Amino acid sequence: MKNLLKDLCSIKGISGKEESVCKFAAEKLSVFADVCITHDNSVIGVIEPEEGRKTDKHILFDAHIDQIGLIVTYVHKNGFIKFDTCGGLDPRILYGSTVIVHGEKDFNGVICSIPPHLMKSKDKSSLSIDDMFIDIGFCSESIGEKIKPGDRVSFNKGFYELLNGNIASPATDDRSGVYVLIKLAEKLEKLKREKLNIKFTFLLSSREEIGHLGAKTSAYKIMPDEAISVDVSFAKQPGVSNDKYGVLGKGPMIGIAPSLSTKITDSLKEIAQRENIPHQFEVMKGRSGTNADSISLIRSGIPCGLVSIPQRYMHTGIEIVNCNDLDNVTELLFSYAKQGGAK
Amino acid sequence: MIELDMNILKKLCLTGGISGDESEVREKIIEEISQYGTEYHIDAMGNLIVFKKGKNRPLTRLMIAAHMDEVGMIVTYITENGYLGFDTVGGIDNRILPGQSVLIGKNKIPGVIGLKPIHLTPKSEISSELDIESLFIDIGAKDKEDAQKHINVGDSVVFDSKFDDTNGRIVAKALDDRAGCFILLNMLKRELEYDTYFVFTVQEEIGLRGAGAASYTVDPQSAIVIESTTANEIPGIEKHNRICEIGKGPAVSFMDKVTLYDKNYYELAMSLAKENKINIQPKKGVTGGNDAGAINVSKGVTRTLAISVPCRYLHTSAGIINKNDLQDTLKLAILLSEKISSQEFC
CATH class of the missing domain: 3.40.630.10 (Zn peptidases)
Known part of the structure; x- marks a missing residue:
C-alpha cells in the first residue's frame, strides 16, 4: 500500500x-x-x-x-528569494528548512533568516517571514528567467516509514x-x-x-x-x-x-x-x-x-x-x- | 584546476558523526587513505593521525588539521508516550529544529521533530522563543516500552538531509567540517614535497577537545587548521557584518574568540594567494573559534593559521558552500604547507 x-x-x-x-x-x-x-x-x-x-x-x-507550501514573490539577482506562504504556515517551521523551488526546473534551497543579533525588530527571539529568504546558493544573470514570482516552493523532505505503520512526509x-x-x-x-x-x-x-x-x-x-x-x-x-x-x-x-x-x-x-x-x-x-x-x-x-x-x-x-x-x-x-x- | 571527486565529499557529509561519536566518519576516511599508502594511528581520544612521507624532510614540522565531528543532538530521555527528549550537541540555534527529519543511533532509526499545528497555536506562542524542552523526536513508537526496543538514552541524533552538488555549489549537512576533511584527503592523495602530519580530530564542536591531544602527540612546530566558517550574506545584512562571502575564496583568520593567529603566516597566506592568483578574503570579524585554539597552546606554542571554506548556515541541517572555494582552499593549503615546511622554523 x-x-x-x-x-x-x-x-x-x-x-x-x-x-x-x-x-x-x-x-x-x-x-x-x-x-x-x-x-x-x-x-x-x-x-x-x-x-x-x-x-x-x-x-x-x-x-x-x-x-501547503510557499510562493515566490521576488527574486534577488544574488540568488536570495523572497516568499510568502501558500496556505497556513507557522514561521517557526520554516527557518532552517530545506526546500525545493519549482522554477523552470527544481532548485534546492535553504530557508534562512537574518540572525538575531543583526535583526532590526525589537523582539529578537521571534521569527518573522519578513526576515526570511530562500537561498538557492548560486547567482546567475539569468536567474530571473529560471525562477519567477508565482513559482511555488515545497518542503524538501522524504517519505519516512516510522515504527508501527506510521508515515512522516x-x-x-x-x-x-x-x-x-x-x-x-x-x-x-x-x-x-x-x-x-x-x-x-x-x-x-x-x-x-x-x-x-x-x-x-x-x-x-x-x-x-x-x-x-x-x-x-x-x-x-x-x-x-x-x-x-x-x-x-x-x-x-x-x-x-x-x-x-x-x-x-x-x-x-x-x-x-x-x-x-x-x-x-x-x-x-x-x-x-x-x-x-x-x-x-x-x-x-x-x-x-x-x-x-x-x-x-x-x-x-x-x-x-x-x-x-x-x-x-x-x-x-x-x-x-x-x-x-x-x- | 585540481580534479575533486565530489562523491567522496558526499560520502563524508552523509555519514553521521556528532562529537564523541565520530567512528563512522573515521572509518570512511580510513577507507580513503588506505588507498594512498600512508601510515596512520588512532589515539586514545579517537583522533586519526596520519603521517605521509614527502620527497624531502621539512625544515619546519607541520601538522594540518580538520575536525571529523558535526553538530547534532543526543537522546536524553524517553517520555511515557514514547517521544524522545533530546538536547543539542554543539551550538545549534533551537529555532531550526522544528520540522527536521533525523536519524537516531547506530541503526539509524528515522524520526521527526514536530511542532504544534498552526491551527491550534495562539499568536503569542508563534512569536515567542522556542524552548528545547517543548520539542521532541517522534519515531512513531506506541509508548515508552515500544521506543526502548529501538532507542537508548544517549543515542546520537543527526540531521537527515540530502546532498546536492549541482549549479556550482554544495548544499549539505556537516560541511563543517567535512569540507575540511575532504581538503585534507585531497592533499593526502597527492605526492607531497615534504613529510607532513594530517590529523582528523574529534570533539571540536563541544570545546576543541580532540585537537589538543592530537597536537601533543604529533608535536608540530606549525599547524594549519582547515575549517568552514560563517558566510552571512542574506539581503539586508550590511557588508561589514557578513564575516565572509561564498565564491570569494578561502577566509583567513587573524583573530577569533579563542586564537590570535600567527601574523606572519596570515600575511604569507595573503601574499601566496596574490602571487598565484587565488581568491582569498580575510575573515572579517572576531567570531567563532576552531581547533587552532587548542593546537596553539598544546605543547608550548605552535605557530598556527586557519583557512576556511566560506559556508552559509553552519550548524544547521543544510549549509551551502561554493565549489570554486573548495578548489581555492585546496590550492592555498598546498602552497602554504610547502612554503611553511621549506622554511627554517623560527
Missing part, C-alpha cells in the same frame, strides 16, 4: 499548481472510474450504475489534492485522503457488477488550503445528493494533549458539528459500530474548517459529512499519519457507500 501513498506524497502540488499530482492521481483513479480533470486542477472520477439502470442516489466523496494532508478515495473507488468498482443503483463521484479537489476553492467549483458541477469529505485532523502529540483530540492509529475520526448533516454522521457512527471498525469522534462547535463547510452550501445546500484521518504535525514537512487508519477510513466509507449512503 505504501507505494501509492509514497508516490502521491512525493509528487508536488502546492495550491493552484496541482497539475503534476492531478495527472498522476487521475491516471490511478481512471483504472476504476471515468475521470476528467477540471480547468482549475481538480480530478473528478465517476462510477455509474450500468446503462439502463436507474440511479437512486448520487454520493460524492471528496478529498483535497493540494498541499510532506503532504499527507491530504494525499492520504486522496489515497483513501482511490482505494475506495477500487472497491466500489468491483461492486458495480452487483448492480447497485447509486452513482459515486470521487472529487480530488484543488486549492483547499487557500479557501476550499476547488471543492466549491466542482461540487457545483457535480450536484450530488450527499457528500462526505475526507481530510486529516488533529491527533494528540506533544503540546496537543487534551482528550478532545484524536489518537493516531485509533481509527477514523467521525466529525460531529452543527455544520454537518446529523443524518450522515449518525449513519457513519452506526456503521462503524456495526462493522466493528475502530473509530473516534471529533466534535466541533461550528464549522469544521474543511471542504465540508463549503460543499454543504453549494446550490441550495448539500448534506455533508466529515471523516478525518488522525494526523500529527499538521502543516509541516513531516506530517504523520498511520497506515491502519487509512485502511479503516476506507473500510468505513466502503460500508457507507455499499448501504447506499445515509439511512
Whole structure:
C-alpha cells in the first residue's frame, strides 16, 4: 500500500499548481472510474450504475489534492528569494528548512533568516517571514528567467516509514485522503457488477488550503445528493494533549458539528459500530474548517459529512499519519457507500 | 584546476558523526587513505593521525588539521508516550529544529521533530522563543516500552538531509567540517614535497577537545587548521557584518574568540594567494573559534593559521558552500604547507 501513498506524497502540488499530482492521481483513479480533470486542477472520477439502470442516489466523496507550501514573490539577482506562504504556515517551521523551488526546473534551497543579533525588530527571539529568504546558493544573470514570482516552493523532505505503520512526509494532508478515495473507488468498482443503483463521484479537489476553492467549483458541477469529505485532523502529540483530540492509529475520526448533516454522521457512527471498525469522534462547535463547510452550501445546500484521518504535525514537512487508519477510513466509507449512503 | 571527486565529499557529509561519536566518519576516511599508502594511528581520544612521507624532510614540522565531528543532538530521555527528549550537541540555534527529519543511533532509526499545528497555536506562542524542552523526536513508537526496543538514552541524533552538488555549489549537512576533511584527503592523495602530519580530530564542536591531544602527540612546530566558517550574506545584512562571502575564496583568520593567529603566516597566506592568483578574503570579524585554539597552546606554542571554506548556515541541517572555494582552499593549503615546511622554523 505504501507505494501509492509514497508516490502521491512525493509528487508536488502546492495550491493552484496541482497539475503534476492531478495527472498522476487521475491516471490511478481512471483504472476504476471515468475521470476528467477540471480547468482549475481538480480530478473528478465517476462510477455509474450500468446503462439502463436507474440511479437512486448520487454520493460524492471528496478529498483535497493540494498541499501547503510557499510562493515566490521576488527574486534577488544574488540568488536570495523572497516568499510568502501558500496556505497556513507557522514561521517557526520554516527557518532552517530545506526546500525545493519549482522554477523552470527544481532548485534546492535553504530557508534562512537574518540572525538575531543583526535583526532590526525589537523582539529578537521571534521569527518573522519578513526576515526570511530562500537561498538557492548560486547567482546567475539569468536567474530571473529560471525562477519567477508565482513559482511555488515545497518542503524538501522524504517519505519516512516510522515504527508501527506510521508515515512522516510532506503532504499527507491530504494525499492520504486522496489515497483513501482511490482505494475506495477500487472497491466500489468491483461492486458495480452487483448492480447497485447509486452513482459515486470521487472529487480530488484543488486549492483547499487557500479557501476550499476547488471543492466549491466542482461540487457545483457535480450536484450530488450527499457528500462526505475526507481530510486529516488533529491527533494528540506533544503540546496537543487534551482528550478532545484524536489518537493516531485509533481509527477514523467521525466529525460531529452543527455544520454537518446529523443524518450522515449518525449513519457513519452506526456503521462503524456495526462493522466493528475502530473509530473516534471529533466534535466541533461550528464549522469544521474543511471542504465540508463549503460543499454543504453549494446550490441550495448539500448534506455533508466529515471523516478525518488522525494526523500529527499538521502543516509541516513531516506530517504523520498511520497506515491502519487509512485502511479503516476506507473500510468505513466502503460500508457507507455499499448501504447506499445515509439511512 | 585540481580534479575533486565530489562523491567522496558526499560520502563524508552523509555519514553521521556528532562529537564523541565520530567512528563512522573515521572509518570512511580510513577507507580513503588506505588507498594512498600512508601510515596512520588512532589515539586514545579517537583522533586519526596520519603521517605521509614527502620527497624531502621539512625544515619546519607541520601538522594540518580538520575536525571529523558535526553538530547534532543526543537522546536524553524517553517520555511515557514514547517521544524522545533530546538536547543539542554543539551550538545549534533551537529555532531550526522544528520540522527536521533525523536519524537516531547506530541503526539509524528515522524520526521527526514536530511542532504544534498552526491551527491550534495562539499568536503569542508563534512569536515567542522556542524552548528545547517543548520539542521532541517522534519515531512513531506506541509508548515508552515500544521506543526502548529501538532507542537508548544517549543515542546520537543527526540531521537527515540530502546532498546536492549541482549549479556550482554544495548544499549539505556537516560541511563543517567535512569540507575540511575532504581538503585534507585531497592533499593526502597527492605526492607531497615534504613529510607532513594530517590529523582528523574529534570533539571540536563541544570545546576543541580532540585537537589538543592530537597536537601533543604529533608535536608540530606549525599547524594549519582547515575549517568552514560563517558566510552571512542574506539581503539586508550590511557588508561589514557578513564575516565572509561564498565564491570569494578561502577566509583567513587573524583573530577569533579563542586564537590570535600567527601574523606572519596570515600575511604569507595573503601574499601566496596574490602571487598565484587565488581568491582569498580575510575573515572579517572576531567570531567563532576552531581547533587552532587548542593546537596553539598544546605543547608550548605552535605557530598556527586557519583557512576556511566560506559556508552559509553552519550548524544547521543544510549549509551551502561554493565549489570554486573548495578548489581555492585546496590550492592555498598546498602552497602554504610547502612554503611553511621549506622554511627554517623560527
